[in-house]
Structure formats: structure tokens, C-alpha cells
Amino acid sequence: MRKPVAAAVFALGLTPALAFAHHGWGSYDAAKKFTIESAVEHVVWQNPHVHVTLKYQDATWEVTLAPVSRMTRRGVEEAMLKPGTVIAAEGYPSTRTEHEMRAERITIAGKVFEMR
Amino acid sequence: MLESLYAYFDSLPALYETFLRTVEFSQLGDLARRSVWLYPAANTLHVLGAAFLVGAILVYDIRILRGREPTKTALTLSIIGLILLLITGPTMFSAEATAIGHNPIFQLKMAIILAALINVLLHWIAGSALPRLARLHAVISGLLWTAALIFGRLIAYF
Numbered sequence: 001m002r003k004p005v006a007a008a009v010f011a012l013g014l015t016p017a018l019a020f021a022h023h024g025w026g027s028y029d030a031a032k033k034f035t036i037e038s039a040v041e042h043v044v045w046q047n048p049h050v051h052v053t054l055k056y057q058d059a060t061w062e063v064t065l066a067p068v069s070r071m072t073r074r075g076v077e078e079a080m081l082k083p084g085t086v087i088a089a090e091g092y093p094s095t096r097t098e099h100e101m102r103a104e105r106i107t108i109a110g111k112v113f114e115m116r
Numbered sequence: 117m118l119e120s121l122y123a124y125f126d127s128l129p130a131l132y133e134t135f136l137r138t139v140e141f142s143q144l145g146d147l148a149r150r151s152v153w154l155y156p157a158a159n160t161l162h163v164l165g166a167a168f169l170v171g172a173i174l175v176y177d178i179r180i181l182r183g184r185e186p187t188k189t190a191l192t193l194s195i196i197g198l199i200l201l202l203i204t205g206p207t208m209f210s211a212e213a214t215a216i217g218h219n220p221i222f223q224l225k226m227a228i229i230l231a232a233l234i235n236v237l238l239h240w241i242a243g244s245a246l247p248r249l250a251r252l253h254a255v256i257s258g259l260l261w262t263a264a265l266i267f268g269r270l271i272a273y274f
Contacts, residue, residue: 026273047148047155048211068152096274 028092028102036061036101037088045071045078052081054089056099063089064102066115074113081108091115136217145210155211162204166268168197170261177254183247221274225267232260 036056044051050065065071081087091103103115139145148155172194176186209216216222239253 046150046211047152048159048208067156069156072152 027094027096029095030092032093033090033104034093034101035088035090036063038086040081040083040085040087042083043078043081045081050081052087052089054087059099062097062100063091064100065106070115074115075111076106076108076113132217133214136213139206139210140213142210144207145213148207148211155208158204158207161200162208165197165200165204166265169194169201170197170265172197173261174258177258180244180250180254185244216271219271219274221267221271225264225271228260228264228267232257232264235260 036054038055041053047068052063054061088107089103090105091101094100105114172190176190179186235256244250
């Protein structure tokens with residue numbers, strides 16, 4: 001009888017850590033949602049995440065998007081992000097790296113693409 | 117003598133940076149970033165490898181704690197898991213080595229794995245001649261490998 005109880009207590013102890021991990025995006029401040037709308041400076045179409053750089057308040061921000069396969073599935077192709085294209089990225093600032101944003105969604109030519 | 121030792125330690129951080137850049141700009145790193153499927157495949161197989169390794173190790177440890185001979189199946193499964201992990205881990209690492217190499221959770225995970233491997237080595241040397249020592253190794257093993265798995269998953273969130 002005692003062993004299953006001990007196992008259950010151990011499993012419960014792990015739950016907060018797992019819940020935290022699941023709701024993830026841990027190093028981004030979800031309370032500070034903001035939007036950057038500017039022309040794409042540079043696009044890095046690669047795994048584990050696609051990145052674009054955008055100008056925001058006189059600084060260049062690195063915007064982290066989704067993995068390549070998810071970008072494609074959601075309908076975003078590399079050509080749609082070519083430098084000069086104006087896009088809007090809505091997301092959260094990194095708590096770790098200055099001028100880095102993780103985008104929740106991006107808007108290209110009036111069309112919204114979810115990144116999560 | 118001491119001076120050259122200091123010089124050696126002073127050169128280590130720069131050496132580490134060079135290592136990270138070399139790995140990131142390697143052909144493997146390039147492939148892991150460019151390929152649509154390689155990174156997700158490595159990611160998936162890394163989970164499978166961890167399930168095999170940590171699951172089998174826990175079975176092994178529990179048998180030792182109960183004073184039984186460990187099964188060969190557990191050992192074989194843990195080795196298959198380890199091989200999967202050693203192929204897929206460096207693949208993912210190479211895709212963004214300079215970032216991951218500075219991730220505190222990744223560094224912690226590597227330190228835990230190093231400690232766990234030293235524990236394996238000590239267990240091999242000591243064997244099961246001393247049951248109490250074998251049990252201590254089993255407890256340390258279970259805790260360290262479980263911790264390695266948890267911190268591995270948390271790398272993505274720090």
C-alpha cells in the first residue's frame with residue numbers, strides 16, 4: 001500500500017514543473033504584449049525557428065516565429081517574407097535577450113497567421 | 117609551471133566559444149537548420165531515446181534496490197536509448213550551438229549527465245559485492261537520470 005502512495009506523492013510533486021513547461025514560452029513576458037509593424041530587414045528561414053528582423057523604436061528586433069514545417073502548414077512561404085515586405089508581428093519581449101520578440105501571430109498583406 | 121596552468125584556464129572560455137561556433141557552422145549544423153524534417157525527427161527520436169534510457173535505468177535501479185539481479189533487457193534497452201540520444205542530441209545542438217551552449221539549463225543538464233556517468237562507472241567498478249553501496253548507486257542513478265530528463269525538456273523554456 002505504501003509504495004503506490006509514495007509514487008503518487010512524487011508524481012504530484014512533479015506536476016507544477018510540468019505544467020509550467022507545458023504552458024511554456026517561459027523566457028518571454030506574456031504580460032507585455034506589443035506589436036511591431038515594419039518592413040522585413042532580414043529573414044532567416046531555418047529550424048528550429050524561422051526569424052525575421054524588424055525595426056522598432058530605432059532598434060532592430062529579432063522576431064522568433066514558428067518552426068519551418070509549421071510556417072508552411074499555416075500558409076507562410078519564405079518568399080512572402082522577403083526583405084522590404086511590411087508585416088505586423090504581435091508578440092512578447094524576451095526576458096533574457098534584449099530586442100528579441102516571440103511572435104504569437106503575424107499579419108502579411110492583411111492576412112493573419114498564427115504562430116503557436 | 118603555475119603560470120602556464122593559469123594561461124591554460126584563461127584560454128578555456130575562448131576555446132569554448134570557438135568550439136560552439138565550429139559546431140554551429142559545421143555541415144551538420146547547416147543541415148539541421150535547412151532541412152524541414154531533420155530537426156523535428158531528431159527532436160522526436162530524442163524523446164524516444166530518453167524514454168528508453170531513463171525507463172530502462174529506473175527498472176535496473178529498482179531491481180538493485182530490491183536486491184535482485186538486474187535484467188539484461190533493461191541494459192540492452194538503455195544502450196539502444198543511449199545510441200539514439202547520442203545521435204539526435206548533437207544534431208539539435210549543432211543547429212544553434214552558440215545559443216544552447218550558453219543556456220544555463222543546458223549546462224546544468226550536461227553537468228548532471230556527467231555526474232550520472234561517473235556514478236555508472238563507480239557502480240561498474242564496485243559491482244554488487246557490497247549491496248548497500250549498490251543501493252546507494254541505484255538511488256543516485258534514479259535521481260540524476262530523472263533530473264537530466266526534466267532539465268532536458270526545460271532547455272526550450274529558458
